[in-house]
Amino acid sequence: MNSGKIVSYIIQAALIMCIAACKNRQAETITSAGTKGNVGAHAVKIIKPKMVWIAGGSFEMGTADPMFPDAQPVHKVTLKGFLMDEHEVTNAEFQEFVKATNYITIAEQKLDPKDYPGVPAESLVPGSAVFTVPGHKVSLENPLQWWQYIAGADWKHPLGPNSTLSGLDNYPAVHISYEDAEAYAKWAGKRLPSEAEWEYAAQGGKGNQKYYWGNELKPGGKWVANIYQGDFPTSNTGDDGFVGIAPVKSYPANDFGLYDMEGNVWEWCNDFYRSDYYSHSPSSNPTGPDESYDADEPNAVKRVQRGGSFLCSDQYCVRYRRGSRGKGEVRSGSNNLGFRCVKDSI
Secondary structure (H helix, E strand, C coil): CCHHHCCCHHHHHHHHHCHHHHHCCHHHHCCCCCECCCCCCCCCCCCCCCEEEECCEEEEECCCCCCCHHHCCCEEEEECCEEEECCCCEHHHHHHHHHHHCCCCHHHCCCCHHHCCCCCHHHCCCEEEEECCCCCCCCCCCHHHCEEEEECCECCECCCCCCCCCCCCCCECCCCCHHHHHHHHHHCCCECCCHHHHHHHHHCCCCCCCECCECCCCHHHCCCCECCCEECCCEECCCCCECCCCCCCCCCCCCCCCCCCCECCEEEEEEECECCHHHCCCCECCCCCCCCECCCCCCCCEEEEECCCCCCECCCECCCECCCCEEEECCCCECCEECCCEECCC
16 A cells, blocks of 8 residues: 555554445534634635744744653754744645646545545545544544544535535644645745744744743633633533634734644644654754654654644544644644744745
8 A cells, every 4th residue: 555645544444434324414413614703705804814934043942741752851942933823824824826727736636546445436536534523422533533533524525525614714724634724835835834943933932831822721711722612522611712713813813923822723844743853853943753653553644743733632643732743644644733834034
């Protein structure tokens, strides 16, 4: 099997095997975009893309938190300056790219039967993973309890074939694989951030604190990031204003003027993922290892993801905490995965 086409298949193949069983349930999973209120189809003023200059400097990268051994040891890194998108790439921005290039995302492409041995051909239909609230309390050891492979789910249909982007122009584009994000970045004359650039930008000059925004989860009693409140994965209270993805710029910017560097949607970085990379990472402008390796899926080609998503909580994931890392196979996507871009100069 081509390792470059492994779509986190331990999970992905199992999800695809469930398609037939899921078809009768799809109508139940196509709900709202995730706001507590009604998004509706009314006119929405589209937020124009903007980039923020991040001056170069030095910072402490990683965390000593024993919960995140792959983000250790903490080490000093020095970076040159760069420009970064002030928010995640939105549906409106991604649509401009697709219109200009006729690009077809991975989630919309046909599946190769050779990559899914034992899966019936009729089940090999394009789609992507969608978070679906279980109907009962489940073990947090098995993500298949809350992820469904939904045929027809993609960036244009974030919750499945019966959902649309109506009213969602300013929401982050999701179901975006690394390959999709890279293609967009090249078209836009940009690139994906290095993991070091992402963390430096997310720290916003604050340095060694528990969260990117400070040491309190709710500073001043207010939620400052779109994360999960309640009993994961069955009961999201939406106390922060959203039970799913939020429009960009819904929460305060950090001290660098960047929005949603934590929570909302995971963001791709350009670095290959290795759990041991920090032990020998260069101290000046690191760009990641030469190849990926994840002991959990040694044949999969993975890149780093950062920031956590609306599904992270103190019960599960917790990767909105400063210095924590995520990872994903380069052709995989889900409805909590997006990206933002950087440039070296104007």
